[in-house]
Amino acid sequence: MSHTREWILHEYEAKKHHIKSKDPLKEIAYPNQKEATAEIFQAFMVEDKVAVTLIALPQAGKTGTFLEVAYQMCTFNDESKAVDPEQILFLTGMSDRDWQKQTEDDMLTAFKKRVKHRGRFDSLPTLLSTIRNSVIVLDECHVAAGKEQSLSSILKDAGLLDIQTLRERRIFFLEVSATPGHTLYDMLNWGPENHGIVILKESPLYVGFRDFIRENRLRQSLELTKVDECEKLMNIVAENFPEPCWNIIRVVGANSTIQKVRENLATSAHRRGWEVVSHNSMERIGDIDYIMSTKPRSHRFIVIKEFWRAGKRLCDKYLGIVHEPKTKIQDTNITSQGLVGRLCGNDKKKGAGAPIAFCDTELIHDYLHWIDVKGDWSRVLRYKSKAISVKGGRITHWNHSWGHHTNVDGVNALETPEDYLLSDLFENREAAHMWANEEINWAGAWNTGGQHRPSNVDTHGADGNAGTTHIHSRGGLHPIQTAEEFQAQRDYSRFGAGVRCVPVLMEGDLCYVVVYKRGWKV
Structure with missing residues (x-):
């Protein structure tokens, strides 16, 4: 056995004893992680697969599993x-120094330099041009994929x-995420001889x-x-958390919306003697891990925008609500990987x-149903995301990932090229055209x-004149459907051949969706 492998064995045992000495109930790898590891090992070493997707609920122990x-x-x-061991890589599409530090801290010394965001x-x-005999771990594999x-x-x-090439050079891909979505769907096209799923x-x-x-x-x-x-x-905070604690509020949308939320929070909090602070790329309140491990003087509300999604751990010692x-x-x-996922x-x-x-x-209920059917998209009633959307067991839209069959040699596609697909929803026609x-x-x-651009399905009134309640199709006027109704009816060809931009309703507001076929994407 090489010196490096002996070093890894000794360090692993030392780390295991160190963890036990601090808390006898803690393990370097728990039984569920060892069970998942055994399944992945079987897939790679016995079944000769070149790729495995590990699906792990938010913060269920995926890092400990891929370390094992x-x-x-x-x-x-x-x-x-x-x-x-000198050829292993731990990668993520996130550009996140917190992830880098957290992952390196969990790693054995021999692996620390192999961690890259x-x-x-x-x-x-x-590194990749000469790599052989390797495992490439893609953590949060849905990001920038x-x-x-x-x-x-x-x-x-x-x-x-x-x-x-992967077989000749003995390179194994281990994709890891709570929400692999489009990457999982594309990997399924690699076939069961090349790819496996472990939950x-x-x-x-x-x-x-x-x-x-x-x-x-869990509240609406x-x-x-x-x-x-x-x-x-504010009343919920006061009733449920008599002692001062940290509370996190995410704001999204137009600047006017964000400003209004901040004003309402500040007015309501200050009336009670509580504080509201912002934490974002321009305004930081300091080392958030240290700050949240200490008890505040009074209830404090931290207002964030894009921080603290997949991969981030939050200390909940003095945490009240997240919103x-x-x-x-x-x-x-986004919802399952957001603040509620950070509390798991x-x-x-x-x-x-x-x-x-x-x-x-x-x-969250949609996500749990997907977990319950073990990631089988054909059994999913509904799943909505920018990366992949499903309705009644049918993929209505997905973004092609690096593992898409058109990007990988040696993959025979399982998909049906003639099926119509729908894009994400866009708030205006211009955004839909930009996407197309x-x-x-x-x-x-x-x-x-x-x-050279999507053909627009124009809106009309019920009388056929200008308006925003009806559309023309197949010679008649029809009420504009909700997004869900539109996805369910599946008769997309009624708008004619080619790429179409169709208006639909979302919570009473007009949005737009692009109708196209799989074979038409870049």
Whole structure:
């Protein structure tokens, strides 16, 4: 056995004893992580698959699992099959220094220099061009995973998007996420001989969405632009958390909306002697991990925008409520990976005094249903996200990832090229056209009519004159459908051939969706 492998064995045992000495109940890898590791090991080493998607509930222990996978594959007693520890890589599409630090802190010393977030991808082309006998872990694999994004280009240029090359060079991909979405769908096209799915089971210590639901700690978002709704939130904090604590409010939308929420929060909080502070890229309140581990003098509300989604751990020792706004265009991935997901984990509080999470609750239920059917999209009733959308077991839209069959040599596609798909919803027609201009291959063989932009389905009134309540199709006027009704009816060809931009309703407001076919995308 090489010196590096001996070092890994010794350090692993030392780390295990160190963890036990601090808390006898803690483990370097828990039974559920070892079980998932064994399944992944079986897929790679016995079944000869080149890729596995590990689905893990938010903060269920995925980092510990892929560390255990790396350890087991590096120290395998058959040295002819063992993975070279100096060739392992732990990557993420996130450009996140917090993720980098958290992951390095969890790693064995031999692996620390192999951890790279997107901001450190500059060295990857050289590393990947010669890499052999390796496991490439893609953490939060749904982030920046598009077919046209940097990770895809780097893998392609290194020759790794070829099934035969992966086998010849013994390179294994381990994709990891709570919401693999479009990357999982594309990987399924690699076929069961090349790809497998492993789901990390919940440990007995895990506190997750089901606990929040059972304890009535998962609640529907409030409309904080309204004074009375903001007051309601403050009353909930006062009633449930008599001791001072931190509270986190995410704001999204137009600047006027954000400003209104901040004003309402400040007015309501100051009346009670509480504080409101902002924490964003321009205004930071300091080391947030340290700050949230200390008790505030009075209730404090931290207002954030994009911080603290996938990959971020939050200390809940003195945490009261977190609030995610309900958005016009729903996204299951964003909601489940948002603030409520940051409150899940094996060391989180539960029961009386534990944090309360406000979000779009129906999306959490959609997510749990997807977990219950083990990621089988054909059994999913509804799943909405920018990356992938499903209605009644049918994929209505997905963004092509780096693993898409058109990007990987040696993959026979399972999809049906003639099926119509729908884009995400857009708040105005201009945004829908911008998406189509970037995503549709207008120079493709499909475009026999010379179309260069989506054809608009115009709105009318009930009398056929100007208005915004009806549309023309097949010679008649029809009421504009809701987005859900439009997805369910599936008769997209009634708007004519080619790419179409169609108006639909979302919560009473006009939005727009692009109708196209799979084979028409870039």
